[in-house]
Amino acid sequence: MSRSSLTRSAAFASIGTALFLVGLKLWAAWKTDSTAMLGSLADTALDLIASIATLVGVWIASQPADRNHRFGHGKAEALAAVFQVMLITLSAGGIALRAITRLIEGGETAAAEEGIAVSVIAILATFALLAWQRHVIRKTESIAIRTDHLHYQSDLFLNMAVIVALVLDQYLGLSLADPLFGLAIAAWLAWGAFRAGGEAIDHLMDHEWPEERRDEFLAVLARHPDIRGVHDLRTRTSGADDFVQFHMAVDPHLSIVEVHDMMDEVEARIEKEFPGVEVLIHPDPNGLVNEQGPAAEELLPERN
Structure with missing residues (x-):
């Protein structure tokens, strides 16, 4: 059903x-x-x-x-x-x-x-x-x-x-x-x-996801080898629908096409682990610090 x-x-x-x-x-x-x-x-x-x-x-x-x-x-x-x-x-x-x-x-x-x-x-x-x-x-x-x-x-x-x-x-x-x-x-x-x-x-009031679920989401992103960091992660749930948006730090030397392909790959990984979640990604050149938040690297768990 x-x-x-x-x-x-x-x-x-x-x-x-x-x-x-x-x-x-x-x-x-x-x-x-x-x-x-x-x-x-x-x-x-x-x-x-x-x-x-x-x-x-x-x-x-x-x-x-x-x-x-x-x-x-x-x-x-x-x-x-x-x-x-x-x-x-x-x-x-x-x-x-x-x-x-x-x-x-x-x-x-x-x-x-x-x-x-x-x-x-x-x-x-x-x-x-x-x-x-x-x-x-x-x-x-x-x-x-x-x-x-x-x-x-x-x-x-x-x-x-x-x-x-x-x-x-x-x-x-x-x-x-x-x-x-x-x-x-x-x-x-x-x-x-x-x-x-x-x-x-x-x-x-668009309350954030539980901390455990946010950590699981960040862990999925951390497994991607080309993501340099994530910041301004925002999550919410509306009925049966989940929404996520975040800034993703990438190699500043990548072309727009390469960044676009990378974002498609990231979205595919997210869909596999979090089916049905609607994602909005904003790419940032690596090293850019958000003046209203922490540095990008601070919100990703360490890779093994």
Whole structure:
């Protein structure tokens, strides 16, 4: 399957799972009057909206570059992730407010058996969805699917928390368990939103590749015998697309044609090691020092 087909399949699977769970949890929240169950319902309802946003985001991101978007549409995935983060944050705030109200005013839950049964079904459905999402993430590294995956990972803990809260409340008589678990769920969601938001912002702000990957890229360049040095290396990722640009120091006595052929060879080596990466190379005569950065030779690892 292509990347776009995989990401769309994961988005459709999320939507289908969320629709199923919303119906179940709506009934369970009505039967149990549990704050923890209501929090789980609110999270799943927002998951449904977020999954629809994910589908839209991955569909837009899969569109090829065009006249007005020469670098493609990859950042649509990060925008979808930011939208999901906003929904998760709203969900966390609403759950926390309801839990605090229950702590102050009191209240009892009911129908523990129904609530527990619904939570177990939700856990099984979520496990199946997470397995498919992990497969898609391994194949595509989609930030939108990864953020959606975070939602459903938290759903596992949400559903487990609902079960524990109902057991403690109705079978052991610990009436504060339900709102306290509601607060814990809200805190978990807020922390997940913070982490996912940081990754999405990194994509939108053209964050550099991880240091390990940059080092691997430089190692590929270092193996070319005619490259005298590299400086002003810049990297970024936009959805499924990676972009790299750098200055390359070459023998100043080479002709333009020879430099051009050398650049083609370098690009071929990069394509072999980093398939699909779009590369922009600026050749510099060896010995020229960039006044705004280090000398060319300083950014290449030593050759053996």
